Amino acid sequence: MAELRTETMTVNMGPQHPSTHGVLRLVLELDGETIKSCMPTIGYLHTGIEKTAEQKKWQQVVPLVERMDYLAAQSNSLAYVLGVEKLLGLEMPQRVKDIRVLIAELQRMASHLVWIGTHAMEIGAVSMLFYAIRERELLMNINELVAGFRFFPSYFRVGGLREDLPRGFHEAVNAFLDRFPGKIDEFEGLLTKNDMFLRRTQGVGVITLDEALAWGLVGPIARGSGSDYDVRRYFPYSGYETYQFDVPTATEGDVFARYRVRVEEMRQSVRIARQALQRISPSGSWACDDPRVVPPPKDKVYTEMEALIQHFLIYSQGFTVPAGDAYVPVEGPRGEHGCYIVSDGTNRPWRVKMRPPSFMAIQALPKIIENGMIADVIAVIGSTDVVMGDCDR
Amino acid sequence: MDATSIINTLAPLMPDVSYESGQSVDFATIYVPAPSLVETCRALRDTPSLRFNVLLEVTAADYLPREPRFEVVYHLLSIPNRLRLRVKVRVGSNEIDGVVPTVQSVWPAAGWPEREVWDMFGIVFAGHTDLRRLLMPEDWEGHPARKDYPVQIRKAAQTYEPLEVTEDEFKANIERDRLKRAH
Numbered sequence: 001m002a003e004l005r006t007e008t009m010t011v012n013m014g015p016q017h018p019s020t021h022g023v024l025r026l027v028l029e030l031d032g033e034t035i036k037s038c039m040p041t042i043g044y045l046h047t048g049i050e051k052t053a054e055q056k057k058w059q060q061v062v063p064l065v066e067r068m069d070y071l072a073a074q075s076n077s078l079a080y081v082l083g084v085e086k087l088l089g090l091e092m093p094q095r096v097k098d099i100r101v102l103i104a105e106l107q108r109m110a111s112h113l114v115w116i117g118t119h120a121m122e123i124g125a126v127s128m129l130f131y132a133i134r135e136r137e138l139l140m141n142i143n144e145l146v147a148g149f150r151f152f153p154s155y156f157r158v159g160g161l162r163e164d165l166p167r168g169f170h171e172a173v174n175a176f177l178d179r180f181p182g183k184i185d186e187f188e189g190l191l192t193k194n195d196m197f198l199r200r201t202q203g204v205g206v207i208t209l210d211e212a213l214a215w216g217l218v219g220p221i222a223r224g225s226g227s228d229y230d231v232r233r234y235f236p237y238s239g240y241e242t243y244q245f246d247v248p249t250a251t252e253g254d255v256f257a258r259y260r261v262r263v264e265e266m267r268q269s270v271r272i273a274r275q276a277l278q279r280i281s282p283s284g285s286w287a288c289d290d291p292r293v294v295p296p297p298k299d300k301v302y303t304e305m306e307a308l309i310q311h312f313l314i315y316s317q318g319f320t321v322p323a324g325d326a327y328v329p330v331e332g333p334r335g336e337h338g339c340y341i342v343s344d345g346t347n348r349p350w351r352v353k354m355r356p357p358s359f360m361a362i363q364a365l366p367k368i369i370e371n372g373m374i375a376d377v378i379a380v381i382g383s384t385d386v387v388m389g390d391c392d393r
Numbered sequence: 394m395d396a397t398s399i400i401n402t403l404a405p406l407m408p409d410v411s412y413e414s415g416q417s418v419d420f421a422t423i424y425v426p427a428p429s430l431v432e433t434c435r436a437l438r439d440t441p442s443l444r445f446n447v448l449l450e451v452t453a454a455d456y457l458p459r460e461p462r463f464e465v466v467y468h469l470l471s472i473p474n475r476l477r478l479r480v481k482v483r484v485g486s487n488e489i490d491g492v493v494p495t496v497q498s499v500w501p502a503a504g505w506p507e508r509e510v511w512d513m514f515g516i517v518f519a520g521h522t523d524l525r526r527l528l529m530p531e532d533w534e535g536h537p538a539r540k541d542y543p544v545q546i547r548k549a550a551q552t553y554e555p556l557e558v559t560e561d562e563f564k565a566n567i568e569r570d571r572l573k574r575a576h
Contacts, residue, residue, distance in 0.1 A: 007571060007574070008574060042527065042528065043526075043527060043528040043529065043530070046528040046529065048537060050538065051537055051538055051544065052544075055544055086418055086419055087418060089418075213446050213447050213472070214446075214500060214501050214502060215501055215502045216447055216448055216449060216450075216500070216502030218447055218449070218470070218472075227472065229472050234472070234475055235475075235477070324416060324417070324418055325417070325454075325466075326417075326418055326419050327419060327420075327468055327477075327479065328419065329449075336449065338449060338450065338468065340450070340452060340466065340468070342454050350454065351454045351455075353450075353452045355449055355450040355468070359505065359506075359509075360502060360505075363502070363504060363505040364502075392528060393528075
């Protein structure tokens with residue numbers, strides 16, 4: 001009998017596919033159900049934020065960069081404000097550093113909650129999404145309490161914070177931190193030993209440590225393959241060196257290893273957040289005392305001429321930043337979030353560039369999924385936790 | 394490790410290249426001449442006292458009207474030695490000195506970031522395997538991150554003529570693709 005002539009089939013997955021986390025388009029070449037080649041196409045969410053940032057004053061860029069990685073808004077703005085503060089040579093009071101650490105960890109939990117909900121939903125555990133989003137709602141409420149905005153609080157400012165913590169902040173965060181570890185146990189009870197979840201994730205989408213590092217995947221993906229690199233440990237910022245926490249790792253490098261790393265990261269975030277909350281006094285300084293950047297207190301603005309002039313200058317023409325460039329990395333939920341800032345000495349940035357972890361993850365996607373099954377593509381995209389706003393900017 | 398000691402480590406390995414250290418407020422910055430970029434990067438990756446095994450990003454900045462106009466910036470990370478390094482290459486805007494060699498052979502991660510730099514700044518990476526538009530549409534004109542590219546711009550929507558082929562052409566295309574795949 002003559003051999004059957006078979007042909008590969010090219011399938012367009014996305015850009016409106018519900019499990020591609022936004023508008024990622026994959027052109028897949030299939031041989032039956034096996035993926036022969038994969039070509040990601042990005043750019044559908046490109047909004048030119050970096051170009052827009054060059055037209056704004058330094059402080060006005062904060063809300064812009066928060067809209068890049070929209071699930072980890074405050075991780076973007078933390079990298080940006082730390083970069084500008086590095087160029088200005090500002091040192092923050094201890095209380096500001098502690099609040100920033102606390103907010104950054106709450107942001108990490110919120111981002112990981114969206115990840116665990118959507119990742120589990122896409123591979124069949126639909127109810128997981130509701131449990132995860134319910135917890136995230138409490139974190140959104142905390143954001144609203146702090147800044148009046150749930151998604152993009154813009155609470156971090158160059159020179160400190162936007163304002164002091166509101167009344168009832170400690171109680172709200174404490175209530176969440178008391179409740180959340182039990183909820184992580186519930187999530188794990190649903191997934192970690194679930195036979196169907198294990199079969200969809202174990203041994204799927206394997207990437208070795210050397211490959212992960214060569215493709216620039218520093219973050220949870222590399223930690224799932226055995227790296228212990230975490231910016232908070234290797235290059236501490238905002239006083240992370242004074243906190244007790246572990247960097248969770250796994251060695252298998254598959255989807256399940258990345259799942260275990262991120263779940264354990266949520267527990268470590270709770271640990272850091274508890275330590276930070278203990279250190280933060282209910283009231284105190286919430287900005288540095290540099291008059292170039294931080295406007296004077298309102299009672300002085302209404303009584304002193306110089307303070308009024310300074311207030312007017314900061315709000316009308318902004319402040320200038322010494323010429324130079326700086327790259328400041330922070331550990332975002334998706335890996336190393338870095339902000340490269342160039343200043344020419346004026347009141348507007350010359351260039352603002354984010355290092356997007358999702359961009360690198362999507363670049364390496366063909367490496368991970370080629371020669372796998374088409375059903376595993378969904379599991380792999382979920383496990384890399386890509387956000388298209390971060391990728392396309 | 395500051396820029397001077399990195400240059401001193403590199404100097405015996407790359408005898409005829411002159412490096413420059415750059416001003417920085419965070420970590421070491423070195424300027425590398427474009428023709429010797431790939432060999433320098435390989436030395437940075439493989440020398441035991443440096444071991445820059447991760448390329449974090451490739452980006453550029455447009456310093457119009459300065460000449461040479463662009464700086465391509467590579468951020469490197471050495472996990473074993475807990476080091477960071479910024480490598481800069483000065484690039485002009487004309488066809489002779491507006492070209493940088495690709496470092497894809499050293500770090501495969503350079504592929505997309507270099508494509509993005511070409512897309513946004515129009516800096517050509519010689520030897521790149523797939524230098525196409527990445528973030529902008531394929532038929533976009535100009536390079537938007539350049540300083541002389543207008544911010545407020547109105548462009549007519551791009552339209553496409555529907556592809557019309559006869560039945561014979563259609564069959565010929567299918568057959569051609571099949572033969573191409575068979576090889």
